[in-house]
Amino acid sequence: MQPDPKQGEREYFARIGIEGLAHSAAKPFSDDHCAQYLAVMTALFALLESPPRRIVEFGCGVGWLSLYLARRGYDVLGVDISTDAIVQARASRDALTENIRADFIAADYEEFSGAENFDYAIFHDALHHAEDERAALACAFRALKPGGAVITFEPGTGHHDSATSQHAIREFGVHEKDMPPKHIIRLAREIGFKRWLSLPHPHDINRALYRRAYHQAVTPSELVGRRWLSVFRGFRRMFRTRDQGMVILWK
Numbered sequence: 001m002q003p004d005p006k007q008g009e010r011e012y013f014a015r016i017g018i019e020g021l022a023h024s025a026a027k028p029f030s031d032d033h034c035a036q037y038l039a040v041m042t043a044l045f046a047l048l049e050s051p052p053r054r055i056v057e058f059g060c061g062v063g064w065l066s067l068y069l070a071r072r073g074y075d076v077l078g079v080d081i082s083t084d085a086i087v088q089a090r091a092s093r094d095a096l097t098e099n100i101r102a103d104f105i106a107a108d109y110e111e112f113s114g115a116e117n118f119d120y121a122i123f124h125d126a127l128h129h130a131e132d133e134r135a136a137l138a139c140a141f142r143a144l145k146p147g148g149a150v151i152t153f154e155p156g157t158g159h160h161d162s163a164t165s166q167h168a169i170r171e172f173g174v175h176e177k178d179m180p181p182k183h184i185i186r187l188a189r190e191i192g193f194k195r196w197l198s199l200p201h202p203h204d205i206n207r208a209l210y211r212r213a214y215h216q217a218v219t220p221s222e223l224v225g226r227r228w229l230s231v232f233r234g235f236r237r238m239f240r241t242r243d244q245g246m247v248i249l250w251k
């Protein structure tokens with residue numbers, strides 16, 4: 001029998017144990033990347049049209065982002081290949097006292113069969129785990145209503161070779177691909193998306209401007225210098241969105 005290429009993804013949440021699951025469920029505040037996650041949420045809430053809208057989150061993990069979207073009033077479906085993650089997502093939802101519309105299903109986003117049902121499809125840190133990202137994007141395309149949009153927040157060029165990714169590949173057998181905007185957009189054009197836009201990842205803009213390094217400046221002029229360097233770094237991000245950044249694709 002052929003080995004299952006998605007076994008690492010299917011088993012990841014079972015392998016990180018109860019503590020790992022609790023940590024993931026308590027995102028964004030439980031995690032060192034808290035600022036990054038909050039930046040994504042800010043960008044999303046700024047971008048999305050106001051509720052009521054239907055959103056599918058592909059590769060939702062334990063569903064923390066889906067649940068924040070649902071608390072804002074969106075009708076959300078979270079989809080993940082990991083049954084353990086989906087069990088946790090449902091438990092997190094059931095623990096909320098608010099009345100929200102959030103459902104979670106264990107399914108492969110490369111074979112998702114829903115059609116013309118959603119205003120938005122989101123991949124947050126999830127498409128780069130695909131075995132076949134083209135199939136995943138084609139399913140997202142089909143899932144959208146006409147005029148709907150896919151929004152991706154994915155790591156770009158260089159992610160696969162990073163030490164953290166190589167560790168995850170060795171330890172858990174998961175996929176850790178480079179998923180730059182230029183690749184996502186090339187696939188999207190083949191699939192039939194009508195328009196596309198790549199923007200800097202919101203966290204990269206935040207990181208360029210709001211720097212811990214300000215604390216180390218000892219003179220006022222040093223602070224001014226660092227400030228302008230930050231503005232330059234933020235601006236430069238605008239021109240690097242082929243390799244790093246978020247993507248919006250319209251059907």
Ligand SMILES: C[S@@+](CC[C@H](N)C(=O)[O-])C[C@H]1O[C@@H](n2cnc3c(N)ncnc32)[C@H](O)[C@@H]1O
Pocket residue numbers: 006009010012027058059060061062065079080081082085107108109110124125126127129130131
């Ligand atoms: C790095 S995690 C991110 C989880 C979540 N989006 C978050 O931000 O915390 C990647 C997620 O993609 C899911 N995934 C990977 N391949 C998948 C597939 N083929 N179908 C559905 N989910 C998949 C994994 O199970 C995992 O939950």
